[in-house]
Amino acid sequence: MSDTAVSETFRREQVSRLLQQHGAVMVLGLLVIVGSLAFDSFATPANAASVVVSSSFLAIIAIGMTFVIISGGIDLSVGSLFVLGGVLAAYGSQYGALVALLLPLAVCGVVGLLQGLVIARTGMAPFIVTLAGLLGVRGLMLAISDEGATTYLVEDRAFAALGQGEIAGLSYPVYITIALALVAMVLLQRTGFGQNVYAIGGNEQAAALMGVPVARTKVQVYVMSGLLAGLAGALNAARLSSGVTILGIGLELDAIAAVVIGGTLLTGGAGGITGSVAGVLLLGVIQSLINQVGSLTSAFQQVVSGVFLALVVVAQRLLSKAQRLT
Amino acid sequence: MAELTSRGSGRVAVLKPQVFAWVQDYGVYAAVLALLLFNVLFTPHFLDASNFRTQLVQVTPIVIVSLGMALVIGTQGIDLSVGSVMALAAALTVLYLGYGWLPALIVAVIGGAVMGAAGGALVAYVGVQPIVATLALLVGVRGLANVLVPQLVEFRSPGLIALGSSSVAGIPVIVLIAAALTVIVLFVVRRTTFGRQVVAIGGNRSASELSGLPVKRVLLTVYVISGLLAALAGVLATARLQASDPTSLGLFIELSAITAVVVGGTPLTGGRIRVLSTVMGALLMQLLAATLIKHNLPQSWTQMVQAVIILAAVYATRKRGPDERHGGQ
Numbered sequence: 001m002s003d004t005a006v007s008e009t010f011r012r013e014q015v016s017r018l019l020q021q022h023g024a025v026m027v028l029g030l031l032v033i034v035g036s037l038a039f040d041s042f043a044t045p046a047n048a049a050s051v052v053v054s055s056s057f058l059a060i061i062a063i064g065m066t067f068v069i070i071s072g073g074i075d076l077s078v079g080s081l082f083v084l085g086g087v088l089a090a091y092g093s094q095y096g097a098l099v100a101l102l103l104p105l106a107v108c109g110v111v112g113l114l115q116g117l118v119i120a121r122t123g124m125a126p127f128i129v130t131l132a133g134l135l136g137v138r139g140l141m142l143a144i145s146d147e148g149a150t151t152y153l154v155e156d157r158a159f160a161a162l163g164q165g166e167i168a169g170l171s172y173p174v175y176i177t178i179a180l181a182l183v184a185m186v187l188l189q190r191t192g193f194g195q196n197v198y199a200i201g202g203n204e205q206a207a208a209l210m211g212v213p214v215a216r217t218k219v220q221v222y223v224m225s226g227l228l229a230g231l232a233g234a235l236n237a238a239r240l241s242s243g244v245t246i247l248g249i250g251l252e253l254d255a256i257a258a259v260v261i262g263g264t265l266l267t268g269g270a271g272g273i274t275g276s277v278a279g280v281l282l283l284g285v286i287q288s289l290i291n292q293v294g295s296l297t298s299a300f301q302q303v304v305s306g307v308f309l310a311l312v313v314v315a316q317r318l319l320s321k322a323q324r325l326t
Numbered sequence: 327m328a329e330l331t332s333r334g335s336g337r338v339a340v341l342k343p344q345v346f347a348w349v350q351d352y353g354v355y356a357a358v359l360a361l362l363l364f365n366v367l368f369t370p371h372f373l374d375a376s377n378f379r380t381q382l383v384q385v386t387p388i389v390i391v392s393l394g395m396a397l398v399i400g401t402q403g404i405d406l407s408v409g410s411v412m413a414l415a416a417a418l419t420v421l422y423l424g425y426g427w428l429p430a431l432i433v434a435v436i437g438g439a440v441m442g443a444a445g446g447a448l449v450a451y452v453g454v455q456p457i458v459a460t461l462a463l464l465v466g467v468r469g470l471a472n473v474l475v476p477q478l479v480e481f482r483s484p485g486l487i488a489l490g491s492s493s494v495a496g497i498p499v500i501v502l503i504a505a506a507l508t509v510i511v512l513f514v515v516r517r518t519t520f521g522r523q524v525v526a527i528g529g530n531r532s533a534s535e536l537s538g539l540p541v542k543r544v545l546l547t548v549y550v551i552s553g554l555l556a557a558l559a560g561v562l563a564t565a566r567l568q569a570s571d572p573t574s575l576g577l578f579i580e581l582s583a584i585t586a587v588v589v590g591g592t593p594l595t596g597g598r599i600r601v602l603s604t605v606m607g608a609l610l611m612q613l614l615a616a617t618l619i620k621h622n623l624p625q626s627w628t629q630m631v632q633a634v635i636i637l638a639a640v641y642a643t644r645k646r647g648p649d650e651r652h653g654g655q
Contacts, residue, residue: 074457118637125594127404127457128640131581132633139629147624250578253406253461266455299472306466313454313462321453 016322020270023315024262024278031285039292047288049169055284056177057082058254059277060232062262063184064225065255066276070188071221072201072268073126077115077133078229079251081108083244084141085233089159090152090243091144097159100238104230111137112226116219134252141245148245154237163238173235177277180228185273197221201268257305258283261312265320282308349642350591354606357635361613369620379498383566385612386504387412387576389605390559392583393511394552396604399587400515401528401548402596403456407445407463408556408583411438412576413471415560419486420479420570427485435557441467442553443546450545464580471572480569490565500562507555512601521599524548528596585611585632589639610635 019026036043061078068075085104092103115133119126142148154160165172188194196217199207208214237243262279264271283305290301365372391408398405415434422430441463448459492499515521523544527534535541556576564570590607592600614635615628 122641124637124640128588128594128636131584132636134581135629135636136633139626139631139633142624142626142629147626253464256458257461257465260458260461266458297473297476299469299476302469303466303473304469306462306464306469309462309465310448310459313458314448314452317452317454 012322016319020263020316020319021272021275022263023312023319024275024282028278028282028285031282031289035285035289035292039289042288042292045169051281051284051288052174053171055280056173057232057236058251058258058283059177059280060173060180060235061229061251061255062258062276062280063180063273064228065252065259066262066264066271066273067184067188067197067221068126068225069256069259069264069266070201070268070271071197071218072204073119073218073221074130074256074266075115075133075222075225076127076130076252077111077137078225078255079248079253080134080137080141081111081226081229082233082236082248082251083246084108084111084137085230086237086240086248087141087145087152087233087243087245088230089234089237090154093152093154093156093159093237097156097162100154100156100159101162101234104234105227108226108230108233109223110226112223112229113219115226116222119222120215120218138249145243145245151245152243154241154243160238160241163235163240171239173239176235181273181277188273193217193220198269201270203269254283257309260316261309263316265316346642351603353639353642354590354603354610358606358610358613361610361617365613365617365620369617372620375496379493379496379501381612381616382501383498385608386498386500387559387563388579388582388586388608388612389504390507390562391556391576391579392586392604392608393507393601394555395580395583396587396590396592396599396601397511397515397524397548398456398552399528399584399592399594400524400596400599401545402531402594403449403545403548404460404584404594405442405445405549405552405556406457406460406580407441407467408552408559409576409579410464410467410471411441411553411556412560412563412579413572414438414441414467414474415557416564416570416575417471417475417572419561419564420475420481423481423483423486427483427489430483430486431561434561435554438553438555438557438560439550440553442550442556445553446546446549449549450542468572475570475572478569478571478573486565487568490562490568500566503558503562507558508601508605515599515601520544520547525597525599528598530597582608582611585636588643589635591639591643593643594640607639 032043041047061082065075065078085108088104088107089100093100111133115129118124118129145151162172167175188197196207196212199210199212200214200217204214233248236248258279259271259276260266260279261282262271262275262277264275286304286308287298287301290296290298290304371377391412395405395408415438418434418437419430422433445456445460445463448454448462449456452459489499494502515524523534523539526539527541527544531541559579560576563575567575586608587604588594588607589610590600590603590605592598592604611632614631618628618631619625
């Protein structure tokens with residue numbers, strides 16, 4: 001092979017890897033530019049703030065989901081945990097802000113711990129274990145809310161302020177999300193734990209042979225996902241001033257979609273936080289653009305999201321094929 | 327090999343794999359029998375024909391959908407789009423009802439097959455993971471159904487209403503259709519080349535490719551069948567409701583169907599399809615929910631008990647490792 005051919009294939013590999021990792025950010029930028037040119041009311045601070053605020057809760061869940069998926073697993077229980085977290089936070093708020101925050105974190109963390117232990121110790125498929133988690137947690141949520149009939153109101157002012165307070169036009173959850181994303185990035189890219197997550201997602205047996213603590217890492221990943229879903233639910237309850245029992249059902253699929261759109265491979269071993277956050281924002285921007293068009297219903301937004309997700313996975317598949325060929 | 331090792335470690339160890347194999351193969355039947363017995367003894371009016379009819383009619387869509395799901399899971403795949411395909415079928419049915427109920431049914435079923443083909447093509451030819459490919463369809467197809475029919479539409483087609491509510495010899499027609507479909511799928515899995523190919527691909531895809539099986543075509547066909555069955559379930563459910571409701575018809579049915587398949591002992595790792603056990607799995611979940619409701623336990627309990635049963639069923643399946651499978655079959 002001549003030098004030019006080598007550099008050519010090398011370049012192509014670089015380009016496809018770049019596209020895979022940062023494609024979501026690029027498409028997001030493109031959509032924002034197109035949206036601002038096409039609609040006067042799109043690029044306004046108010047609209048931008050509404051997209052960012054409503055995306056922040058899904059983003060928190062997607063951060064946890066990113067870790068789980070990179071480790072080669074999946075977590076279907078996060079939608080139920082989100083709702084449970086909200087109900088528990090609203091219920092706990094009658095005992096003060098601290099209880100309102102810690103109760104959902106504790107319960108959702110324990111659920112994550114149990115799921116992680118079952119997955120790591122018995123080798124059962126994460127899909128099934130967390131599917132059982134989805135049902136079990138939804139049952140638990142219904143049990144403490146009189147079959148969904150009771151909506152607890154947030155009694156504590158300080159806790160409500162956590163979801164409603166604003167700095168520079170953006171509510172606190174946005175800043176919390178940004179902080180969490182930064183911490184998660186450092187955790188994933190710069191620590192031994194992050195390396196372990198990538199290693200077991202890439203090749204679990206090889207990782208085990210190299211001395212990576214596979215079981216412990218898996219448990220940690222599911223605990224994290226549970227904690228983050230519970231936190232997102234608690235913050236959402238604070239924002240809405242109540243523990244709503246119906247919102248958030250099916251959120252696990254949105255989170256998975258966002259993570260996949262962000263370039264994290266469901267086969268594990270590759271991906272990142274930036275992509276997932278971009279994926280969440282992308283879903284939010286699509287929704288906002290469709291609202292701008294006005295004549296289109298929210299059903300149309302689902303069609304676009306579905307088609308978009310299909311396009312992304314096809315593109316990803318082709319890109320990873322291109323990488324492997326070289 | 328399992329026998330050799332267990333002989334060395336005493337009598338209990340000899341029994342254990344056998345017990346596990348038995349639980350895996352017949353556990354779901356035993357559980358259904360136990361629940362039936364419990365209900366006969368402790369639930370008033372349980373043996374009424376009307377009660378049986380209600381339970382069977384309610385479980386019919388799940389049974390039909392889970393037949394397709396069992397095939398898909400047999401190939402190591404999964405089909406999350408079934409609920410949305412049901413909704414699309416409901417929408418198409420009511421849109422084409424003007425041409426008569428049979429053409430409407432055919433259009434709806436073709437629509438389902440097309441959606442199945444879309445998912446199948448992504449999985450078989452592009453190589454997308456089944457869970458994402460069908461997730462995209464779950465989101466998109468539900469939206470499409472809602473775009474076509476934005477709200478609940480009632481209809482007065484006598485033919486379609488009769489399909490949903492008439493009975494032959496006391497058994498509702500839709501239950502008979504589900505039973506017939508079960509027999510057909512059972513025949514396909516056990517007695518046809520296609521059935522063998524599906525199981526072979528699920529067991530070892532690369533070996534199937536190397537031995538010249540039409541892997542991609544079989545995969546595509548499996549997803550088409552799943553879409554077709556889901557659409558049929560959607561039409562039957564619509565006929566029973568006497569209204570088309572694309573917003574909520576079939577919501578979360580993919581979870582029920584996966585549960586039925588898994589509780590029936592079909593492993594998610596593919597290579598094995600248990601059709602009758604899948605139907606039993608669906609019946610078990612239905613019976614369980616009905617039992618808890620009849621004894622005044624709330625819905626929250628049902629879901630928590632379901633979670634435990636899923637875990638128990640999969641835990642039992644897990645015991646069959648690759649070496650045991652050689653010994654067992």
